[in-house]
Amino acid sequence: MNQLWRHGDRSPTKTFPTDPFQEDAWTFGGGGWGQLSPTGMKQHFKLGSMLRDQYVKQYNFLPNKYNSKQIYVRSTDVNRTIISAMSNLLGQYGQNDGSSVVDVDYPKVDGWPTGYVPIAVHTVDDDTDHLGNMEATCPFRQQVWELAKTSDEVKNFTNSDVVQSMLAKLTNYTGMAVDIDNLWIITNALYIEQIYYNTTIRQKNTWFTDAFYAQADAINDQVQLYQNGIFKTVPNTVNGHDVGVLTRKVRGGPILNDMVMHMNIKLSCQGQTTPNCTWINNLRNYVYSAHDTTIYAFFSALLIEEFAVKANGGYPLYSAAVLLELYVDHNEKEKPYFKMIYHEQDGDGLNRTITKGIQGCPQDSDYCSLDILRNFAQTIKPDQPIDQWCFTDLDAKHAGITSVSMLLIGMIFAIQNNFFGLF
Template identity: 80%
Template sequence: MVSAISILALLALSGHVTTYSDGTKELIFVQTLWRHGDRSPTKTFPTDPFQEDAWTFGGGGWGQLSPAGMKQHLNLGKMLRSRYVGDYQFFPTKYNAKQVTTCSSTSTNSEFQIYVRSTDVNRTIISAMSNLLGQYGQNDGSSVPDVDYPNITGWPTGYVPIAVHTVDDDTDHLGNMEATCPFREQVWNLAKTSDEVKNFINSEKVQSMLGNLTKFTGQTVDIDNLWIITNALYIEQIYYNDTIRTKNTWFTDDLYAQADAINDQVQLYQNGIFKTVPNVVNGHDVGVLTRKVRGGPILDDMVMHMNIKLDCQGKTTPNCTWINNLKNYVYSAHDTTIYAFFSALLIEEYAVKPNGGYPLYSAAVLLELYIDHADNKPYFKMVYHEQENSGFKDITMGIQGCPNGTSYCSLDILRNFAQTIKPDQPIDQWCYTDLDAKHAGMTTVSLFLIAVILAIQNDFMGLF
């Protein structure tokens, strides 16, 4: 890895000059992770009067982005443009197709600024398109007719399409927390046998709620499919609030609130957040393993990008050309993605409403990389957009080890987190290993020690 001192020298040699500095700190790279906008339910329960034919927007059917969701991301795109084009003057004012390419180590194109990766579902792809429309598709004179877009009747004036890349959803372990991964399922099944989770499941309030919902919904409800009911009811209150109580006669605000609170706690468990730290079952710390297999891959990917960005300054070798002028890497994904990412960093409280629940529509994380010319070291800043109509909130100081009273934190803190929570093998291989295989057992001691260290640090820092 390039030294901090050589970073500055390489920057000088390359003639690289960014257009935004905060004192001695110079911004060189931004990564953005956002949730899609408002959508229809992805599925529902058998007795629900609002089945798939009740959802007609966005082309119709389950899990489609609504016009409201498109607007949320259009507005977020405008906010991002205001921050990085207007205020920071860091992103280019005008989109240039030469500045977008695939992130391949064999690419020969050294001039591009933005790369957008979406999970392979309509709502995240269209959210990305809507967001980019807000960033680079407005009729503000920055794009030229018949140069950047066709000057014909029917084409929105100023709209320049920007490519959105994707990979198969079943193998997308960065963006899709439900990608095929038998190992993750083994860890979750083991976590459910822990005393903490068993006591929760067997509590009177949980058993009573699951029993009532089983009676009301026409299917057996357990903690694994409870989210289907709460999510459908949440969206139906947005779109069918006037009739939901008459068509679902068992529905009440109190029942929904109780079911939602139970589901919130389940989501904490499913993301590796337990009150018992370490939560060791059969020699495995299910909390650490869960965070490794869910949020570990995307955290590792982001830190990898920052390390490469730093290491490639001033280099023109083939493995560096793709990132030399890349200023923004975007992940268009899901609430589950942000939740897993924040849980990997043990800052899930920023991602969710009090005590659980998922990030809201169009929530976005901005991870900014800086070089400090005073000490020649790299720093990061993490900023959060909670929902539509909210601004950008600095959450850097909430990360364990980052100092209070400043918006910046040493990149080594993030690197250490990524190393601690990095999957034990490449995730597409680890997902197909057995939890109790010899190689998995060899990591148990190190996982336990890491959990103990985190527990001691958390207690010392007063975070729990």
């Protein structure tokens, strides 16, 4: 199983110059920009508890107590995602129910929470994390976005009276030159401030109203669709480059292909005892603790971005989680299938299956042939290893192959019930 989740509730990562709530206004989670709040910690603790109830207690798929060989947790290298992972794992394996053994799983020492088992959370440098961090250093991605902004669709949107009027007003109100690239700073800060300072913000920022914010937020929502490679014009070709396909390749392509790679290796290692298969044979759960942008890019790569956004647009909400389950049907020559579940926000359960939203998947089943996911991964795979492709030029000989094959896949028949969950 692969799990991808967004961190929980946090403080803003930055704000605009005239904002009355600068960095010193945010004291929780160690204080400062972008820190996980106690609410965010609680959100992930609750999600971890639900994951334990479903995959440990109900399915008996994951172990009752932490097994270092069966779970691997990777986080982006920022406090809020690391602490979200820690909070989630506390919900999964921090139980004072006798499942963990003192002086075996945790020390017998005064002050140590009974039953709490520390679990490793791994990271890579944030600037090179092309799986989890959609803002990792990647000049190629920026070139594609700059090209996309010259397309007729984006230019017509940006130059419309509504957008230009909003950007001009915000430039006047916020003390910074506002464009479609930095609009998110304002809408994101205001979104969080409505949670924590809702009355005060309306008193100090007299220009702020619900209607004004909703309009600014709607404009930003459309910008985010463009930045994730979702255009009404398909293909959206500029100077011979399909900027939609290129964007989805460079943003969501790496993490989608990473997940499919794990499942392919898991399947190919069935029955194998060679050293290179030992790790994957033992592994049952690979976790990515990341951001709203990560989930958005992942869903956009699959052209199911409508599942990533909240009801009226925007980004995945706090503690949103994607669960990608792998199955093998023993009655059909060990054919592999997958099931995709989406936990949209805190308070939701783990029962929203979205598999059938993926093009080519059957509409009468929660399961879909793994070949469908493999084909999507292949068509959206970066043209080179992402750490190399990011540093190529858009018009270089081997950069930016833009053709994408249509998925010509037959109907998937109903799946029999005899499944064995592998990953």
